Amino acid sequence: MTTQAQFEGHPLWQVTGELQSHFEENESAISSGNGEIGVQIRYCLAFISPHKTLTDPAPYSMLALSNTQSFLSQTLQEVRNYVSNNNTAHLQNASSYLDQVVHSFSAWPVINAKGGAAALANRAFKEYRDSAEAAIARLLESNNEQSNRISEILNETNQERERLVEKLRSLSDQIDRTEQRIVQDETRLDTALVTNSEAFTNSQQRNKESFDAWLSKQGEELTERAQPHLSQVEMLKTNTEGHLHEIEELHKSVEKASSKAAAAILAKDYGSYSTREWVSGVVAYAFGFAVLVGLGIYLVRTFGQVSSTFSPTWQYVILKLGITVTGAIAAGVAFQFGSHALTRASTNKRVQLELGTIGAFLSDVEDSSKVERAKLDFVDRMFGRTWEGGDQTDKSSQGANGVNTLDKMLELVTKIRGQ
Numbered sequence: 001m002t003t004q005a006q007f008e009g010h011p012l013w014q015v016t017g018e019l020q021s022h023f024e025e026n027e028s029a030i031s032s033g034n035g036e037i038g039v040q041i042r043y044c045l046a047f048i049s050p051h052k053t054l055t056d057p058a059p060y061s062m063l064a065l066s067n068t069q070s071f072l073s074q075t076l077q078e079v080r081n082y083v084s085n086n087n088t089a090h091l092q093n094a095s096s097y098l099d100q101v102v103h104s105f106s107a108w109p110v111i112n113a114k115g116g117a118a119a120l121a122n123r124a125f126k127e128y129r130d131s132a133e134a135a136i137a138r139l140l141e142s143n144n145e146q147s148n149r150i151s152e153i154l155n156e157t158n159q160e161r162e163r164l165v166e167k168l169r170s171l172s173d174q175i176d177r178t179e180q181r182i183v184q185d186e187t188r189l190d191t192a193l194v195t196n197s198e199a200f201t202n203s204q205q206r207n208k209e210s211f212d213a214w215l216s217k218q219g220e221e222l223t224e225r226a227q228p229h230l231s232q233v234e235m236l237k238t239n240t241e242g243h244l245h246e247i248e249e250l251h252k253s254v255e256k257a258s259s260k261a262a263a264a265i266l267a268k269d270y271g272s273y274s275t276r277e278w279v280s281g282v283v284a285y286a287f288g289f290a291v292l293v294g295l296g297i298y299l300v301r302t303f304g305q306v307s308s309t310f311s312p313t314w315q316y317v318i319l320k321l322g323i324t325v326t327g328a329i330a331a332g333v334a335f336q337f338g339s340h341a342l343t344r345a346s347t348n349k350r351v352q353l354e355l356g357t358i359g360a361f362l363s364d365v366e367d368s369s370k371v372e373r374a375k376l377d378f379v380d381r382m383f384g385r386t387w388e389g390g391d392q393t394d395k396s397s398q399g400a401n402g403v404n405t406l407d408k409m410l411e412l413v414t415k416i417r418g419q
Contacts, residue, residue, distance in 0.1 A: 002057045002058060002060045002061065002062055002065075003057065004057055006057070006062060007057030007060060007065075008057075010062070010065050010066075010069065011069055012048070012065050012066075012068055012069035012072070013052055015069055015072045015073050015076060016045065016048050016049075016052075016072060018076060019041065019045065019072055019075065019076045019079070020045050022076065022079060022080065022083075023038075023041050023042075023045075023079070026079070026083050027138060027139075028138065028139060028142050029082075029083060029086075030079065030082065030083075030091070031139070033082060033086070033088050033091050034088065034091040034092070034095065036095065037091050037094060037095055037098070040095060040098040040099075040102075041075075041098065043102075044072070044098060044101050044102065047105060048068070051108065059109035060108065060109060061107055063107070064104060064107035064108055067100075067104045067107070068101055068104045068105070068108075071097045071098070071100040071101040071104060072097075072101055074093075074094075074097045075094045075097040075098055075101065078090040078091070078093045078094035078097065079091075079094055082094070264355075268352075270348045270349070270351045270352040270355065271348075271349070271352040273348050274344075274345045274346075274347075274348035274349040274352060275345070277341045277342070277344045277345035277348065278341070278342060278345035280337075280338075280341040281337075281338040281339070281340075281341030281342035281345060282338070282342075283338075284334045284335070284337045284338030284341060285334070285335065285338040287334045288330075288331045288332075288334030288335040288338065289331075291327050291330050291331040291334065292327075292331045294327070295324065295327040295328065295331070298323065298324075298327075299324065302320055
């Protein structure tokens, strides 16, 4: 059962008042968008208004009031959206919500048309009629205002049109006068252009003839004055070309001589270096043979001291083996150094011979490009590679052999000490 306080404090009455106020303020705009929406709003407001003043709220369900209030709130929101953006889709949505409002009225109690209830119904009908008449009056007033405004706009438009027509007449007269003046000016300009063009052409022809005559005269005078100097310049040019040819020939001969001199100097240096390397190799081989001979004599004398009663100590054995291995390694290093020295001597001797003979071999070759290519090939072959590429590998192998020999010697001494 709904109490008096719940009935009077229900938000339905506030939403109803807001909808009525908003509808009255924007009735013309809403009716122009959808005429039926105004009838629905007025009917719903007229139906709800008599119930607000009843003194017995017991027959009313709070659920029915809340449903009606919810649909009216959605209707109010759609009406506001339409007023803000003039989208008629909002009025269609509002019409659907109003239909739900009318459907919710079925859950409301029926007011008997007796006594006060009849008075309330009559008053509701009167209020609805007054509201409709007021709306019609506002529409008529708005229509009259729009008609008056249209009349004013038409009067202003007619006055403006008359002013524009007058201006067009004035402009047309000015255009006619301007066209006549243009035709006259064109005639005068054509006459002046023809006259001036003929005068300019005649003047240009006279000036050209006069300038050609003056230029020809000046050319003849200049030729007469410059002829002695031209002959002298031609003679100097001929002599200069001869001197230039002699200088070029001298430059080529000097270049050949300097090239041969440089080749001879380099060949001499390579020959000296080859001789030093050959001497170094021979000395190294002699030293190696001497070491081997000395080592053989030493071993023969050592074996001569060995007898059946001789018992050598391990220190004695290590000393003998160390001297033997050291002598063998020294001889091997001497032989290897001598081999490399003789190889370098042979290579440098070959370079000396090529430097000394390349000029003689290429002296009768007429094609300079082939001569230059042969020289470049010689430079790439002799100076663009490393001659001593195998020394590091040989030295590493020699060092490794020495280390292996020492390791074996130490292993042998360890076995002897164990025995």
